[in-house]
Amino acid sequence: MAMIKKTLDASVIFHIVKFSETWKRNGETITAKYGITTQQWLILLLLAKDPNILYFRYVSHKKPMMAKEIANALNVSRANVTNLLNILIQKGLITQQEDSSDARRKRLLLTRLGTKLINQIEKERTCYNKKIFSGFAINQKKQVNEFIDLCLEKMYTEAGTH
Amino acid sequence: MAMIKKTLDASVIFHIVKFSETWKRNGETITAKYGITTQQWLILLLLAKDPNILYFRYVSHKKPMMAKEIANALNVSRANVTNLLNILIQKGLITQQEDSSDARRKRLLLTRLGTKLINQIEKERTCYNKKIFSGFAINQKKQVNEFIDLCLEKMYTEAGTH
DNA sequence: GAAAAACAGTTAACTTTGTTTATCATAAGG
DNA sequence: CCTTATGATAAACAAAGTTAACTGTTTTTC
Numbered sequence: 001m002a003m004i005k006k007t008l009d010a011s012v013i014f015h016i017v018k019f020s021e022t023w024k025r026n027g028e029t030i031t032a033k034y035g036i037t038t039q040q041w042l043i044l045l046l047l048a049k050d051p052n053i054l055y056f057r058y059v060s061h062k063k064p065m066m067a068k069e070i071a072n073a074l075n076v077s078r079a080n081v082t083n084l085l086n087i088l089i090q091k092g093l094i095t096q097q098e099d100s101s102d103a104r105r106k107r108l109l110l111t112r113l114g115t116k117l118i119n120q121i122e123k124e125r126t127c128y129n130k131k132i133f134s135g136f137a138i139n140q141k142k143q144v145n146e147f148i149d150l151c152l153e154k155m156y157t158e159a160g161t162h
Numbered sequence: 163m164a165m166i167k168k169t170l171d172a173s174v175i176f177h178i179v180k181f182s183e184t185w186k187r188n189g190e191t192i193t194a195k196y197g198i199t200t201q202q203w204l205i206l207l208l209l210a211k212d213p214n215i216l217y218f219r220y221v222s223h224k225k226p227m228m229a230k231e232i233a234n235a236l237n238v239s240r241a242n243v244t245n246l247l248n249i250l251i252q253k254g255l256i257t258q259q260e261d262s263s264d265a266r267r268k269r270l271l272l273t274r275l276g277t278k279l280i281n282q283i284e285k286e287r288t289c290y291n292k293k294i295f296s297g298f299a300i301n302q303k304k305q306v307n308e309f310i311d312l313c314l315e316k317m318y319t320e321a322g323t324h
Numbered sequence: 325g326a327a328a329a330a331c332a333g334t335t336a337a338c339t340t341t342g343t344t345t346a347t348c349a350t351a352a353g354g
Numbered sequence: 355c356c357t358t359a360t361g362a363t364a365a366a367c368a369a370a371g372t373t374a375a376c377t378g379t380t381t382t383t384c
Contacts (some may be wrong), residue, residue: 004207004284008303009291010214013185015310018216020182021237022317023175025335026217039370045166052172054180075183080371082334087369103331104379122166129171132316140309141170147298147306148177154294201341230361242342244363266350266361329382339372344365351360 016148030124033075034117039074040088041121043081046073047094064107085118093117152153178205178310192286201236202250203283205243208235209256209272210280226269228293255279 017059024038031041045053047065055073071081083107088094093114099105110118186200193203207215209227212239217235230284233243250256272280274313295303 004210004212004214004280006213007288007291008300008307009295010212010287012295012303013215013291014214014216015307015314016178017182017185019310019314019317022314023179025237026317036368048166050172051165051168051305052166052176054176066332075187076370077372077374078333079335102332102380104335118166125172126169129169129175132313133171133174134316135312136309138170140305143268143302144306144309145174145177146168147302148181149314150297151294152181152184154178154296156186157380198341199340228361239343240362241364243342246343264351264361268362269362325372325373325384327384329380331380333371333377333379335376336360337372339370341368341370343368345367347362349360349362351358353358354356 005148009017026128030121030128034121035091036088036093038118040084042074043070043084043088044093044110044118046070048115064103064109066099066107070108088114123125166259192290193283197253198255198279200249201299202246202255203252204236205232206255206272206276208232208281209270210277226271228261228267228269232270250276291297 027038027041031038036044046055046069049056049061053073059069067081067085068078070085071078074081085094086095089096093111094109095109095110097107099107189200189203198206208217208231209221209264213303221231221234229243229247230240232247236243247256247258251258255273257271259269259271259274261269267312267324
């Protein structure tokens with residue numbers, strides 16, 4: 001019989017994973033009202049340059065994003081991003097624009113419709129966040145942020161994959 | 163143009179989600195060495211009654227688990243669990259046993275091979291956890307745990323879905 | 325300056341994980 | 355005995371992801 005010990009480390013991880021899954025599940029019910037998935041919403045947030053996204057801390061951005069950058073930010077393959085972008089183009093939420101200096105590159109832009117949608121969802125997100133984080137001091141949130149930041153660093157350097 | 167504000171709340175969430183994804187990705191490279199996926203590993207942990215899994219805080223367990231309970235614990239459909247279990251049965255890691263008192267129920271048990279595999283992965287997990295949580299005091303980890311615990315409670319009660 | 329290498333994106337075939345719906349068998353309560 | 359609830363499964367499908375092979379462009383290199 002496998003006897004697995006109770007440890008604080010494992011407990012912390014399961015808590016974090018559970019939070020992430022629950023958040024995504026709840027997010028799905030919000031985005032579904034607007035006809036998109038959480039994944040598609042995250043791409044729209046990237047195009048809107050949401051400053052809260054961790055990717056933008058390491059990469060500065062002036063020009064509109066490219067598919068390759070989205071793939072890096074989401075940690076998925078370029079082929080997958082192509083598929084997801086096609087869906088968003090079909091829905092009229094984004095457009096592709098050929099780069100003037102490099103014909104290989106395609107710059108991605110939110111349409112007016114896409115911008116409107118992001119702004120609507122943004123209101124619901126802010127409201128939701130207030131609810132789940134009510135009762136916590138700013139300092140507490142900052143501590144959690146720093147804790148996870150340090151963990152992420154160790155996950156990248158000491159342990160394997162990116 | 164959508165202008166999204168930088169907020170601590172949103173930052174905390176993206177940190178937690180990123181942690182979860184990175185952990186799963188790294189976990190995948192561990193479990194892949196043993197020929198299973200992270201998802202399949204989590205099922206094996208449930209059958210091994212890993213006391214760190216949040217599900218076991220709310221549900222007491224003496225008898226071997228059923229497919230329905232796994233579906234509840236993982237928050238997925240029963241049909242999906244059937245598929246995953248078939249894979250694990252095929253790999254010789256678990257067996258099904260008809261319940262003596264209710265012929266509808268099927269109890270799930272780790273085989274000797276499954277138990278051995280869990281114990282091997284457990285060693286790697288402990289090692290990995292030590293690495294990413296080195297340098298943190300016990301109190302810090304406890305605080306993060308409690309923080310997320312309270313958030314989860316609010317996610318279930320105040321905000322929509324389970 | 326032409327050939328080779330690197331880069332951005334796409335397409336096609338496939339896997340994993342998940343869903344819903346329908347079906348079947350067993351239990352349990354009038 | 356008949357109805358209803360329960361547990362499991364099969365079938366058909368969707369979303370998101372993968373790898374591999376293929377266009378075209380730039381860059382590099384000789």
